[in-house]
Amino acid sequence: MWRIRAFEERVGQLTRANEVHGLVHLSTGQEAVAVGVCSQLRDDDVVYSGHRAHGHALAKGAPMGPLMAELMGRDTGLCRGLGGSMHLVSREHGFLGATGVVGGNVPLALGSALAARLSGSDAIAVVFFGDGAVQGGIFVESVNIAALWRLPAILVCENNGFAEFTPRSAHTVVERVSDVVAPYGFPRETVDGNDVHAVREAFGRFLAQARAGEGPFLLECLTHRLGGHYEGDPQRYREQIGDEEWRAIDPILRLGGGVDLEEEARAEVEGAVEFARASPFPPASLTADLVYA
Amino acid sequence: MARELPYIAAIGEAIHQEMERDDTVLYIGQNIATTDDDPYLKAFGSDRVRVTPISETAEIGMAIGAAMAGYRPVVELYMAEFMLVAMDQVVNEANRFHYMTAGQVNVPVVLKAGYGFTAGWAGQHTGTIYGMFMGVPGLKVALPATPADAKGLMTASIRDDNPVVFFHHYLLTLEHGDVPEGEHVVPLGQANVVREGGDVTIVALGYMLGQALEAAEQLASEGVQAEVIDPRTLAPLDTATILTSVEKTGRLVVVDQSTRHGSAAAVIAAEVASEGFSSLKAPVQLVTALDATIPYSEPMEQYLLPDAAKIAAAVLESPVPA
Numbered sequence: 001m002w003r004i005r006a007f008e009e010r011v012g013q014l015t016r017a018n019e020v021h022g023l024v025h026l027s028t029g030q031e032a033v034a035v036g037v038c039s040q041l042r043d044d045d046v047v048y049s050g051h052r053a054h055g056h057a058l059a060k061g062a063p064m065g066p067l068m069a070e071l072m073g074r075d076t077g078l079c080r081g082l083g084g085s086m087h088l089v090s091r092e093h094g095f096l097g098a099t100g101v102v103g104g105n106v107p108l109a110l111g112s113a114l115a116a117r118l119s120g121s122d123a124i125a126v127v128f129f130g131d132g133a134v135q136g137g138i139f140v141e142s143v144n145i146a147a148l149w150r151l152p153a154i155l156v157c158e159n160n161g162f163a164e165f166t167p168r169s170a171h172t173v174v175e176r177v178s179d180v181v182a183p184y185g186f187p188r189e190t191v192d193g194n195d196v197h198a199v200r201e202a203f204g205r206f207l208a209q210a211r212a213g214e215g216p217f218l219l220e221c222l223t224h225r226l227g228g229h230y231e232g233d234p235q236r237y238r239e240q241i242g243d244e245e246w247r248a249i250d251p252i253l254r255l256g257g258g259v260d261l262e263e264e265a266r267a268e269v270e271g272a273v274e275f276a277r278a279s280p281f282p283p284a285s286l287t288a289d290l291v292y293a
Numbered sequence: 294m295a296r297e298l299p300y301i302a303a304i305g306e307a308i309h310q311e312m313e314r315d316d317t318v319l320y321i322g323q324n325i326a327t328t329d330d331d332p333y334l335k336a337f338g339s340d341r342v343r344v345t346p347i348s349e350t351a352e353i354g355m356a357i358g359a360a361m362a363g364y365r366p367v368v369e370l371y372m373a374e375f376m377l378v379a380m381d382q383v384v385n386e387a388n389r390f391h392y393m394t395a396g397q398v399n400v401p402v403v404l405k406a407g408y409g410f411t412a413g414w415a416g417q418h419t420g421t422i423y424g425m426f427m428g429v430p431g432l433k434v435a436l437p438a439t440p441a442d443a444k445g446l447m448t449a450s451i452r453d454d455n456p457v458v459f460f461h462h463y464l465l466t467l468e469h470g471d472v473p474e475g476e477h478v479v480p481l482g483q484a485n486v487v488r489e490g491g492d493v494t495i496v497a498l499g500y501m502l503g504q505a506l507e508a509a510e511q512l513a514s515e516g517v518q519a520e521v522i523d524p525r526t527l528a529p530l531d532t533a534t535i536l537t538s539v540e541k542t543g544r545l546v547v548v549d550q551s552t553r554h555g556s557a558a559a560v561i562a563a564e565v566a567s568e569g570f571s572s573l574k575a576p577v578q579l580v581t582a583l584d585a586t587i588p589y590s591e592p593m594e595q596y597l598l599p600d601a602a603k604i605a606a607a608v609l610e611s612p613v614p615a
Binding site: 021077087103135166171172237 | 586
């Protein structure tokens with residue numbers, strides 16, 4: 001979790017210094033969900049994410065140097081500078097990626113689950129999405145098919161209470177995302193998403209069943225987005241959390257653990273920054289060369 | 294009286310003034326009015342200013358239904374691409390009802406869509422996608438390039454009895470310019486000859502107007518006088534103004550940030566080739582983005598996109614009539 005925290009904090013600095021450009025969404029505060037889920041997966045299990053994807057990519061095993069290089073637009077980046085923060089993919093690590101359109105990733109993950117089923121593999125698909133995605137039609141369509149076809153997919157909702165700049169109460173009358181899928185009859189659970197043990201335990205149970213060919217499942221993780229929707233968001237729409245309140249729910253503090261982990265993580269991040277800075281920009285013509293397969 | 298305003302404030306002023314003038318104008322969308330001191334909310338209340346969930350299909354569809362029932366909703370979409378989530382409502386519902394009902398109902402809805410944010414926003418939030426709406430029967434497409442036109446076209450769009458997709462360019466958001474106070478209407482379908490010249494006609498769409506004017510200055514220093522035309526709306530398209538100019542200059546360059554084969558520029562070029570062929574002394578030039586998705590990395594982004602230098606080069610390198 002320190003690797004993600006240190007990475008996100010450094011990306012925030014680099015964004016302000018204009019070394020990372022464009023639209024950047026950080027997952028600071030939500031690390032326990034990424035780690036609790038991805039730490040139990042294999043490389044052939046597929047994970048999809050959304051616009052807030054850095055933590056998921058790291059937790060799924062994407063190497064930090066190329067991840068940082070992608071955010072700095074370099075040729076050594078995960079996607080050679082074509083994708084950027086919102087469109088990270090590391091196929092060999094089973095991180096099939098991030099899409100920047102809210103909810104757009106949910107049916108894609110079902111496709112991976114279907115493919116695993118068709119090929120006789122016991123690999124599963126996981127999709128991370130926020131509570132904001134649940135109000136889109138694509139979510140209901142996807143949940144219905146997943147339930148109907150019993151696809152080996154685990155839908156992981158990071159419910160941080162805010163859909164972009166608007167509180168959940170302004171979006172829906174349904175308080176819990178896990179209740180939204182109730183009529184479909186598949187297993188669902190809401191856990192404290194800032195407690196990495198709780199996330200691991202609940203996800204682990206679903207994972208064992210999914211490996212055995214069951215599905216789908218929905219895990220709702222209640223968490224807190226420490227920063228704004230994007231880097232630079234003035235956040236006039238919400239009260240800032242107090243330091244004391246934050247310390248009580250900070251998933252890293254709650255886990256405990258050593259200063260050495262933090263130092264190790266920050267050193268790894270600096271190495272990634274150096275790697276990225278030393279990397280060339282991609283040849284400009286790449287953008288035209290890669291339009292078709 | 295005019296005074297300077299940023300482009301985005303000029304759009305806001307038009308919405309605000311129309312909401313004051315007409316109680317049936319509604320403002321709805323994601324993330325609007327998220328604080329109690331929001332100026333729209335304070336002025337018009339939560340009945341007429343409505344924040345929605347991330348539910349584009351329902352938002353736009355509901356706005357269309359309210360429009361058919363006599364209201365004039367303005368839907369705030371932020372990113373033009375978010376309309377793609379609700380494409381059926383935009384191109385197969387909103388635009389069809391007036392026609393299919395033989396005029397029994399109108400759909401006076403405005404879809405306010407930001408486009409072209411090519412500043413590292415990568416593949417899914419940067420498209421210049423007005424071309425795909427230009428040929429949809431029943432839709433109007435507004436494309437303001439200046440703060441004054443942003444206000445005037447938004448006012449006209451709200452008052453229009455048809456669905457209008459109002460595309461504003463994100464890189465113009467904070468650009469300042471003179472904006473008339475009070476009522477200001479720019480009719481839909483009326484191009485603006487922004488700069489006069491006798492040697493070549495440059496038709497520049499949206500954000501490209503500024504780039505074209507910059508290119509025109511450079512060309513003037515090399516002895517080429519460019520006439521620069523801003524169509525201001527793509528549907529209706531003021532082809533007559535463009536043809537008149539080409540009659541005078543004999544040459545046409547069309548500049549568009551869109552991908553070449555999905556561009557409005559290609560349609561304008563075809564209109565001129567078809568209706569003004571005898572005026573042309575040289576092949577029509579298109580200066581557009583390449584047919585590729587906008588990449589994240591900055592050098593690639595620049596390579597892909599048209600700019601003032603590419604416009605000037607297209608003019609200087611195109612065959613000069615004997």
